[in-house]
Amino acid sequence: PSVQDCTICMERLSAPSGYKGPQPAVKPDLVGKLVKCGHVFHLHCLVAMYNNGNKDGSLQCPTCKTIYGVKTGTQPPGKMEYHIIPHALPGHSDCKTIRIIYNIPPGVQGPEHPNPGKSFTARGFPRHCYLPDSEKGRKVLKLLLVAWDRRLIFAIGTSSTTGESDTVIWNEIHHKTEFGSNLTGHGYPDINYLDNVLAELAAQGITEESLAQEKD
Ligand SMILES: [Zn+2]
Ligand SMILES: [Zn+2]
Missing domain, CATH: 3.30.390.130 (Enolase-like; domain 1)
Incomplete structure (x- = not known):
């Protein structure tokens, strides 16, 4: 993919999100940049990706794997x-x-x-x-x-x-x-x-x- 593509849905960032699953409330044409690594995606795609994950309070950049927020797991008490x-x-x-x-x-x-x-x-x-x-x-x-x-x-x-x-x-x-x-x-x-x-x-x-x- 070129830098103008969203690597979550593979559509151009100048076009609306091509995400096909359950639609988050965010408008499909908005674009957002992750602050630490600078990678750009449709906001719609980022929210959909978060909703499809284990919703642990963190988000990982799908391009470079930089983690945002604190990732937590589901380890039982001990x-x-x-x-x-x-x-x-x-x-x-x-x-x-x-x-x-x-x-x-x-x-x-x-x-x-x-x-x-x-x-x-x-x-x-x-x-x-x-x-x-x-x-x-x-x-x-x-x-x-x-x-x-x-x-x-x-x-x-x-x-x-x-x-x-x-x-x-x-x-x-x-x-x-x-x-x-x-x-x-x-x-x-x-x-x-x-x-x-x-x-x-x-x-x-x-x-x-x-x-x-x-x-x-
Ligand atoms: Zn996208
Ligand atoms: Zn990144």
Whole structure:
């Protein structure tokens, strides 16, 4: 598409929105520019896109993925704790280890979940996860704590390993659940893990830079 096209409906910005779904109240010929990235769309298309999403208070630019607002998820209630254990992870022999413990009990799904009113299961809790207690590992921990508060670590859905539906599942931010070995692929050593998880957190709108901006 050229810069004069709306990449949501693929029509020219000089023409009205070509969005065919349920029509939002905004006039179809209005055009709006996103302030941070400068990409331009029909306002009608942006509102329709928001209405078709999970309406979590945030909007992601479909062109460059910049996130506007604070993205929140649908993680059910529970507890996140962490402490330092005096052992090194494979590949991180120069530091101790941060152990994160997630605990989510089973319960009943809320209106934001796939089957409101139906119960959900929570398998394998408490779940233990590991990070090196290095500068980068502590940075990841700090951002994971934000992700937890924003309900982005877990979701309710269908388990890709067991096929069970209406159960608590991980939500797009990978964790290392194996401590001294790497039999499952969810262990150490994994030299790219910290960078990968930082990228996954950034995709959810969580970076040190964005946290600093929100405090202003
Ligand atoms: Zn459009
Ligand atoms: Zn953009």
